[in-house]
Amino acid sequence: MDIVHGLYYVVMHAVFAVFGDSLLTLRLPSVLATALACGLTALIGARLSDRWVGIGAGCGLVVIPAVQEHAQEGRPYGLVLAFVALATWLLVGALERPTPGRWACYAGSVLIAALLNWFSLLALVAHGVTMAYVRPGRARVLGWALASCSALAAALPLVLASQEQAGQVSWIKPLGWSTVLGVLVTAAIAALGARTPQARTAHGGREGTPSARVHLAAVALPLCALPQFGLALASVIKPLYVTRYVLFAYVGLALLLGALLAAIAVRLTAQPRVLFPAVVAVTLLALLPMELRLRTEDSRVDDVLTAAHLVDRIRHAGDGVVYIPAARRDTALVSPDAFQGLRDLALAQGPQESGTLKGIEAAPRTIERAMLDTPRIVLVTDPGAPAPDTARDLTKQRVLERHFVRRSTRTERGRQVSVYERRRPAGSDGSCGSAPGSACTAGFGGRSWRYPAGITGRLSALAGS
Numbered sequence: 001m002d003i004v005h006g007l008y009y010v011v012m013h014a015v016f017a018v019f020g021d022s023l024l025t026l027r028l029p030s031v032l033a034t035a036l037a038c039g040l041t042a043l044i045g046a047r048l049s050d051r052w053v054g055i056g057a058g059c060g061l062v063v064i065p066a067v068q069e070h071a072q073e074g075r076p077y078g079l080v081l082a083f084v085a086l087a088t089w090l091l092v093g094a095l096e097r098p099t100p101g102r103w104a105c106y107a108g109s110v111l112i113a114a115l116l117n118w119f120s121l122l123a124l125v126a127h128g129v130t131m132a133y134v135r136p137g138r139a140r141v142l143g144w145a146l147a148s149c150s151a152l153a154a155a156l157p158l159v160l161a162s163q164e165q166a167g168q169v170s171w172i173k174p175l176g177w178s179t180v181l182g183v184l185v186t187a188a189i190a191a192l193g194a195r196t197p198q199a200r201t202a203h204g205g206r207e208g209t210p211s212a213r214v215h216l217a218a219v220a221l222p223l224c225a226l227p228q229f230g231l232a233l234a235s236v237i238k239p240l241y242v243t244r245y246v247l248f249a250y251v252g253l254a255l256l257l258g259a260l261l262a263a264i265a266v267r268l269t270a271q272p273r274v275l276f277p278a279v280v281a282v283t284l285l286a287l288l289p290m291e292l293r294l295r296t297e298d299s300r301v302d303d304v305l306t307a308a309h310l311v312d313r314i315r316h317a318g319d320g321v322v323y324i325p326a327a328r329r330d331t332a333l334v335s336p337d338a339f340q341g342l343r344d345l346a347l348a349q350g351p352q353e354s355g356t357l358k359g360i361e362a363a364p365r366t367i368e369r370a371m372l373d374t375p376r377i378v379l380v381t382d383p384g385a386p387a388p389d390t391a392r393d394l395t396k397q398r399v400l401e402r403h404f405v406r407r408s409t410r411t412e413r414g415r416q417v418s419v420y421e422r423r424r425p426a427g428s429d430g431s432c433g434s435a436p437g438s439a440c441t442a443g444f445g446g447r448s449w450r451y452p453a454g455i456t457g458r459l460s461a462l463a464g465s
Contacts, residue, residue, distance in 0.1 A: 001168070002165070003158065004117070004118065004162040004168070005076060005116075007112075007116055008076035012026070012029070027074055030070060030072065030074065030079065031071055031072065031078070033078040033082040034067060034070070034071035034082065036086075037067075037081040037082040038059075038061045038062050040088075041054075041058050041060075041085055041251050041254050042055055042059075044057070044085070044088055047093075048216040049258075049262070050198070052276065053198050053255075053261075053262045054258065055276060056258030056259070056261040056262055056272075057254045057258030057259075058254070059258075059280045060258055060261070061254035063280060063284055064253070064254065065287060065290050065294065066244070066247060067081070067247065069294050070247055075244070076117055077245075079116050080116045080120050081248050081251065083110075083113035083116065084248035086109045087106055087109035088223065090109055091144070091219075092219065095134065095136055095140060095214055098139060098143050100143075103143045103144070103146065104147070106144075107147035107148070108151075110124055110147070111151040111154050113248070114151065114152075114155035114159075115155060115158060118155055118158060118159050118162070119227075119245045120248055121152065121155065121159075122226060122227035123227060123248055124148055125227075125230065126222035126227060126252070127144070127222075128148070130218050130223075131144055134218055171325075171327065172235075172242060175232060175235050175239070175241055179232070179241060182243075183228045186253055187228070187229070189253065189257070189260075190224040190252065190253050191221070192256075192260060193220075193255075194217035194221045194259075196263035198263050199217040199255075202214060202215040217256070220252040220253075220255035220259075223248075223251060223252030223255075224250070224251075224255075225249075227248065231245060261279060301413055302413075302414040302415070303413035303415060304330055304334045304335070304415070306412045306415065307412070307417055308338040310410050310417040311331070311332075311338050311339060311380065311417055314419055315339070316341075317341045318343075318375075319343070319378055320342065320371065320374035321342040321345065321377065321378045322344075322345050322367075322378075322379055322396050323381070324382075324388055324393045324396050325382075325390070326390070326392065326393065328381060328382070328415070329344075329347075329358045329380075330357075331380050331415065332380075333358065343370075345367060346361045346370070347359050347362070362392075367392055367395055367396060368395050368399050371396070371399045374422070376419065377404060377420045379396075379400065379417070379420060380415065380417055381416050381418070382415070383411045383415070403422060403423055404420035405421055405422075406418055406419070
């Protein structure tokens, strides 16, 4: 059910088998891959411009907060960043001196990046724009086209197979103005760096030919802009934009930051060996609050462990549990001991029985009957009362609103846990079955009236009617 990350899972199973399944082992591949990406970015900058542009580009990639975040995550995006940087470095080398071996290595790098996350194929589109701009000659264009088509053909089965699992990204929200603004600001900074002489002056390699020369802006600007704008445009049709999916675009941004920093050094007639460390230090200090927050528990806003601990403290034997949306069942799957004694009122087939990540839920009518037969229900959901978008989730919410009273709610780090109790029959204690002070419904003259609970509230409601 998660085939899009299949290669990463295989790699991490092997890493765990050799080094053990500690947090250090989980995160170390991302750290090493990101460090490699920063080094490769520096090499690309030095190759296309000069040594100081390369150093500035490598340091620029280091200080970007999103890169720092995924350098410490147990996820594949640091590895994707490294392989896209490697593919870009190999492309520049192949343009200088094309050989079958270089094109084969380029195709392999593109393919591995795509198997780790096939949105990285947007980098291939950016490389295509670079080729169209450079026009390096028929032989080089043919070599690039053959390498690209080979990588694309090898990745195509994964792309097609993952289409059947599109529900895995159904949680992504439509583009917000903050996201759009972030993309535009990034592109504007990149465009500014692309206008510097350091970015626009071609530097052929020692063994290069004039037809193979390419300047930094021709490589970096498409790599920075096209993946971000491409995914943003696709998200207008189907929400898909998440920064980590195009993290590799920051390689292009970092290259242009290096060129911009070198241009500033020339304009100020400052020594780069003094200016560059000073700028990096000031940038790190300015971003220090964000950098520190990235390394705290509070930065993990989708914390299944904390939610499981909340459930463990409030559960009673015989309680039921429901999840809105159904994907929040991952809280129980990660920490099953915290849910011992709770009946999953909506689940028809578990993950192992159904061969799915989170199981298959019953029909809405079946869920409703199970909920009505349960006096006390624990609800695990998202903060802010999200609107249900499936018939099953709508049924859960409707039953809770009509037949249950919320007794407590606790929200911590991206999850909300609430306890609901079944309303008592009307007239059993004079409270209309509701919690004191809440609204309840009673029949009057063949019609349903909604009024505040309590004697005063009832008299006021009757007088008003």
